[in-house]
Amino acid sequence: MTTTTTVSTHLHFWEDDNGELVDATVLCSDYCHRSYCHDKGVPYTGWNGCHEVDAPQWCAYCEEAIS
Numbered sequence: 692m693t694t695t696t697t698v699s700t701h702l703h704f705w706e707d708d709n710g711e712l713v714d715a716t717v718l719c720s721d722y723c724h725r726s727y728c729h730d731k732g733v734p735y736t737g738w739n740g741c742h743e744v745d746a747p748q749w750c751a752y753c754e755e756a757i758s
Contacts, residue, residue: 697743698757703727704739719750719757727752 701724705714718724728735
């Protein structure tokens, strides 16, 4: 039996010029998502739902472990 552990995250999606998803950045909260976009100079396009991803993960903005 395999057990998978997941954590709930915010994701910032990166798209190419054709609108195709090419990458996603993992963030711990809406605050960090907004701050990350501000610091990177990219548009914050709003909350896109809570996403479950495989654990462990760390926030790309505050660098804290997401639990």
